Amino acid sequence: MQCPRLLSDDMARSLSFNALGHLRAARIARHAELSVPAGALRDLLKRRGFPVHEALVELEGRAGGAAFPGGRLLGVACFLRACPSLRTADLPAAEHGTAFPVYGLAEHLTEWESPFGVMAASDGISLFDAPFGPAPAFSSLEQFLEVLAFAPLSGRVHSLRVNALCGETLAGLLEAFPHPAVMGEHTSGWIGEGVWVKELRIAPPDGRAWSSHRGTFVCTERTDLVVDVIELLLAQGYSLGYRGPAFEPPPGEPLAFSFVDEHPEVGYRARMRVNVWGRRNEYRISTQIEPTTTPHPPSA
Structure with a gap:
């Protein structure tokens, strides 16, 4: 049985130590059963009636079959196999032609x-959030992976x-310094001691509000640090969102403060209450969906 290859090994000459370290720590691997050689991919694309973009063939050869936390895959053949009914008419149109997942x-x-x-x-990778887009996002596979693996790929990471769009301000506050590999037209990143700050300016054409692809993000495994940042930014009147470790409210612990995430991406017009419990060195964060009386849109 063939052992999966680590993506960090295959991309060792192309990525920064920061990204390679996070990919390696998370054991992000390329699985042979999820990828095919260049010639087989060209034949498969032609047979299914898709345009054969050499950029797709190159991506497959360099990173195809990589599996990330949450079940997300990177590659081309994996999507062809996952959706046998997919046809050219189902794909979004981008600036450089038909765009493939x-x-x-x-x-x-x-x-x-x-x-x-x-x-x-x-070589660019865009974001398609149906029915909007594709929106230009990353200039290359390398920049995409630098942003994807900018902070540790761990369930212990708080992502505030x-x-x-205030990345430079927050970076200065947290003594974080620019990370050139992430810097681009739509992305910026700064690294400090145990903290990663990134600013994403990937805006769908309809101008929808803040999401996991638009805003400024403070990522850290240090609970006290993220709580300090939350408290400071709430006092300054900022609207916030949160993803990361969440626990049941600890019995007997005081509620330090809370806020509502207006854009949690967990359902139509959903709102998420984020509660911070306890005291320094013992903080715990819990989340709960806020009830809403807003009716859902009618079915088509």
Whole structure:
């Protein structure tokens, strides 16, 4: 049985030590059963009636079959196999031609139920969040992976979203310094001691509000640090969102403070209350969906 190859080994000459370290620590691997050689991919694309963009063939050869936390896959053949009914007419049109899915949840592809990274004839990777987009996002596979693996790929990481484009300000506050490998037209990143700050400016054409692809993000495994940042930013009037470790409210612990995430991406017009419990060195964070009386849109 062939052992999966680590993506960090295959990309060792192309990525920064920061990204390689996080990919290696998370054991992000390329699985042979999820990828095919270049010639087989060209034949498969032609047989299914898709345009054969060499950028897709190159991505498959360099990173195809990589599996990420949460079930997301990177590659081309994995999506062809996951959705046998997929046809050219189902694909979004991008600036450089028909765009093919290269990153996302394969089981969501039939109805484009969640955002996908897509690629056309250029090396750039765009974001397609149906029915909007594709929106330009990353200039290359390397920059995509630098942003994807910018902070540790761990369930212990707190990711605080600030609903503003204020990365440089927060980086200065947290003594974080620019990370050139992440810097691009739509992305910026700064690294400090145990903290990663990134600013994403990937805006769907409809101008929808803050999301996991738009805003400023403070990522850290240090609970006290993220709580300090939350408290400071709430006092400054910022709107926030949160993803990360969450626990049941600890019995007997005081509620330090709470806020509402207006854009939690867990359902139509959903709101998430984020509670911070306890005291320094013992903080715990819990989350709960806020009840809403807003009616859902009518079915088509």
